[in-house]
Amino acid sequence: MHVVVVGAGEVGTSIAASLAPDHEVVIIDVDPDRAEQLKYEIDVLTVSGDGTTASIQAAANVGEADMVIACTDDDRTNLVVCGTAKTLGDPFTIARVKRTEYLRTWEGSKGAFGVDFMVCTDLLTAENIVRVIGLPAAVDVDPFASGLVQMAEFEIASESPVAGQTVREADRFESLTFVGVFRDGEMIIPHGDTGIEAGDRAVVIGSPESVQAFATDVAPDTTPGRADEIVIVGGSEIGYQTARLLEERDFEPRLIEQDGERARWLAENLPETMVMEHDATDTEFLAREHVDEADIVVSTLASDEGNLLVSVLAKRLGVDRVIAVVDSADYVTVFEEIGIDIAINPRTVTAEEITRFTFDSVAENIAVLENDRAEVLELQLTEGCKLVGRPISELVEEIDATFVIGAITRNHSLVTPRGDTVLQPGDHVILLVDSEFASDIAALA
Incomplete structure (x- = not known):
């Protein structure tokens, strides 16, 4: 498959690196130094220039491309990239946007802007936050x-009852099913006698009920049936969408927003949320x-520095659990x-959502763990x-x-995998695999 990625920031680079081993990838970026660097780092073709123009897209052979992924940091640029690509050929176009208004317009008229699939960063982030809150x-x-x-x-704390136990x-x-344990940057495929240590990150796959029950074992003091008191700091689009999804x-979350006009808008549009106009620091x-x-x-301010300050203050006050939005991937480890x-x-x-979609021909779903150290794939087995x-x-x-098979669904029912379980055509298999072997495993389905 010939794929053109426009924008070589964190998102575009991650997508290109995931696709490069199995596809012909071309990256377009306005920065010639960045384009030249990626040519050797991830072994892709690069074109330097404005990806919205027909001449630069033609240089990347967009007319013959199977897919064009527009993932710069500017919404309008990404929409123009897709529209231009449609004038040169008939590639499947994917646009990354931040503003949900563009997503709603596109959902109301699929194919609007020349976009075949749209990914809204702010909404995806809010959905991710809400899943973790649950x-x-x-x-x-x-x-x-x-x-x-x-x-x-799950991160295993030193005081967790699970710390010191074996997987069995x-x-x-x-x-x-225990499918993986990450320890000191390394992935361990767990067996019954594998010990679980404080500081480990344990990955499990199973029914939602069993995962919830295991969560109670991991942290009985911090895993109530539901979080009754949720405070969102920052009325950004991510903060608003998080509150809306929680409603x-x-x-009934509380939301702190310093800007008076924005706070009034939030109060009018979030009827079940208590909006407080104040400085959260x-x-x-x-x-x-x-x-x-x-x-x-949950800290959803516009800057990483603000989110870091609010998060530290919340922890010092004694808040059990703090979730922070971090715009720069380099800062995640710092937090x-x-x-x-x-x-x-x-x-x-x-990047994970776009990669999941591009792998749709072989994987129904995909999740990336520990900075792409491992992937969880959902494969539907064919005859x-x-x-x-x-x-x-x-x-x-x-x-x-x-790899480890964590769960199987058959005829819409859950099957817990065992060594003697025989896989059948039509099964949906959910497995954890070292990222190095993800494409090889997916190809077997």
Whole structure:
């Protein structure tokens, strides 16, 4: 497949790196130095110039492209890129946008702007935040198989009852599978006698009920049935969408916004949310409003520096769980190292969604873990593929790849995989695989 990626920032680079091993990828970027650097870093063709122009797109052979992905930091630029591409050929076009207004217009008239698939960064980020809020002990949550299966990643604290147990001792749930343990940057494929240590990140796949039950085991003091007190700091588009989605789930969050005009707009459009007009870095105000009693504080200010300050203040006040939006991927580790529970990078979320869509021909769904150290894939098995008709134990022995099958859905029912489970055509298989082998495993389906 010939793919043209316009924009070589964090999102475009991540997408290109994921696609390059199996496809012919061309990157267009206005910065000639950046284009030249990527030519050698990820072994792709590059074109330097304005990706909205027909001449530059022609230089990237957009007329013969199968797919054009517009992922610069400017919404309008991305829409123009897609529109121009449609005048040169008939590629499938994907546009990244931040503003939900463009998404709503596109949803009302599919094909608007010359875009075949639109990814809204702010809405995706808000959805990611809400999923994590729904499972407070987790650092990452993704649904699979139309919601029948859930993947969750948990950080094991030193005080967790699970710390010091073996996988066999911790796994007391019929429809749950331990698929991976990340320790000191390395991935461990767990067995029954694998020990779980403080600081580990454990990845499980199973029914939502079993994942929720395991979350209670991991952190019994911080995993209530629901988070009753949620405070959102910052009325940005991400903050607004987070509050709106929480309202749809019958939560009644509080939202702090300093700008008076924006606060009034938020109050008018979020009927179940208490909007407070104030500076969220005012510690006296935070104490007066009992923010320290919140189950979760979500910081969605426009700057990483602001989110870092608010997050640190919230932790110092004694808030159990703090979620921060971090625009720069380089800062995510900084947030985590100083004790912020979850740092969500909108660019990573967007790159993952676009990559998932581009892999749709072989994978129904995809989640990326630990900075692309591993991937969770959902594969629908076809008649005659190399995975069907044989027990899982044989497949694990014969396939030269690091992977674990975490769940199977068959005829819309969940099947917990065991060594003697025989895969059948039509099965949806959810598995964790080392990113190095993701394409090889997907090709077997």
